[in-house]
Amino acid sequence: MAVQVELSERLKQLPPYLFLEIDKAKRAAIAEGRDVINLGVGDPDQATHPVIMDAMKKAIDDPANHHYPFDAGVPQLRTEIAKWFTGRFGVDLDPVSEIYPLIGSKEGLAHFPLAVINPGEKVLLTEPAYPAYQAAVTFAGGKIQYLPLKASNDFLPKISDIVESKNVKAIIVCYPNNPTAAVATKQFYTDLVRVCIEKNIIIVSDLAYSEVYYDGIKPPSILEVSGAKDIAIEFHSFSKTYYMTGWRLGWACGNTTLIAALAKVKSNVDSGVFNAIQHAGIAALHIDKVEIEDMRICYQERRDALINGLRSIGWKIDPPKGAFYVWAKIPSKFTDSMACSKAFLDEANIIVTPGVGFGKSGEGYVRMALTVPVERIHEAVQRLSKVLV
Numbered sequence: 001m002a003v004q005v006e007l008s009e010r011l012k013q014l015p016p017y018l019f020l021e022i023d024k025a026k027r028a029a030i031a032e033g034r035d036v037i038n039l040g041v042g043d044p045d046q047a048t049h050p051v052i053m054d055a056m057k058k059a060i061d062d063p064a065n066h067h068y069p070f071d072a073g074v075p076q077l078r079t080e081i082a083k084w085f086t087g088r089f090g091v092d093l094d095p096v097s098e099i100y101p102l103i104g105s106k107e108g109l110a111h112f113p114l115a116v117i118n119p120g121e122k123v124l125l126t127e128p129a130y131p132a133y134q135a136a137v138t139f140a141g142g143k144i145q146y147l148p149l150k151a152s153n154d155f156l157p158k159i160s161d162i163v164e165s166k167n168v169k170a171i172i173v174c175y176p177n178n179p180t181a182a183v184a185t186k187q188f189y190t191d192l193v194r195v196c197i198e199k200n201i202i203i204v205s206d207l208a209y210s211e212v213y214y215d216g217i218k219p220p221s222i223l224e225v226s227g228a229k230d231i232a233i234e235f236h237s238f239s240k241t242y243y244m245t246g247w248r249l250g251w252a253c254g255n256t257t258l259i260a261a262l263a264k265v266k267s268n269v270d271s272g273v274f275n276a277i278q279h280a281g282i283a284a285l286h287i288d289k290v291e292i293e294d295m296r297i298c299y300q301e302r303r304d305a306l307i308n309g310l311r312s313i314g315w316k317i318d319p320p321k322g323a324f325y326v327w328a329k330i331p332s333k334f335t336d337s338m339a340c341s342k343a344f345l346d347e348a349n350i351i352v353t354p355g356v357g358f359g360k361s362g363e364g365y366v367r368m369a370l371t372v373p374v375e376r377i378h379e380a381v382q383r384l385s386k387v388l389v
């Protein structure tokens, strides 16, 4: 008789993968050779900057980089991150105790709950959200209480909901937000820090999209708020800013106790970031601001092409404030976000992500990623003009 392997309860607790059906249809469409425009991927289509690649090539040739990295990484990376942080947010960080390198910010976000959440302890998660938070809290045995993000509150959680919550250990927020493309104000962070200090709630801020913003309005860091370092840890990433998604490099910064706790978890799980990649990261931090502006101009052009194009065919959508997504209320002819995504794929060979896949409050929306060139966006609008009538 065949033996049935038994998987862990924590794995079984993860929600079913809602994109499964869409994924299958997508693969089938591509296999059939249909000309698919994929607005479903949150991965930039551009190549990493040559300066970063050159630094990597050089670092690879140095045998000193071939060993286990020190836990806390190449010291120069942390000092360069500190310099960058002061320049960008006006916040000084101690490179030794307030910054820690990560194998991408997702890795840090996934491991952090293990450092602070006991089984049964409650974590507030905004939703719709990046799915990794839910999995991370579940793996640590935490209980999730969702805070819905609504257009009527600019896709920010209501501070009053946090005030009224009971026995909460931590909250995770992400602005610029994936998937809603909302940006938090400094006032929101000020209120959040005040409430969380009062209630002793650890704040986790995911700032993976800090540099992807529009119209010159820079998203703040929660660490700009006085007192934030008492209660908050913030996760940053090289992925989106420098077109480095595949390289796996990010950092955590903020409260020293939380940083040390995350470091302790990590020291038992991984052995740090490949040194050569850390040197590539140092090179990235030295890239001229003007070149980073090119990335924003690129997304701004795509955003304008998509928003203006869809408006011209009668689909009114609010432009994103940050990140490279357009979060669009589905046209009224569709019953729900899955039906909308399916129709776009079947009738126009366009892939968009159904909002419900990011959480229940995402129902009624689809997410479109600005990760294809302007010509393809024009083509997508053209095709959609026939679907929307």
Ligand SMILES: *Cc1c(COP(=O)(O)O)cnc(C)c1O
Binding pocket: 042, 103, 104, 105, 106, 107, 130, 174, 177, 178, 206, 208, 236, 237, 238, 239, 240, 245, 248, 249, 250
């Ligand atoms: C892309 C993304 C990340 C992960 O970035 P990595 O540093 O590549 O792990 C984290 N949070 C959100 C919301 C993202 O969309």
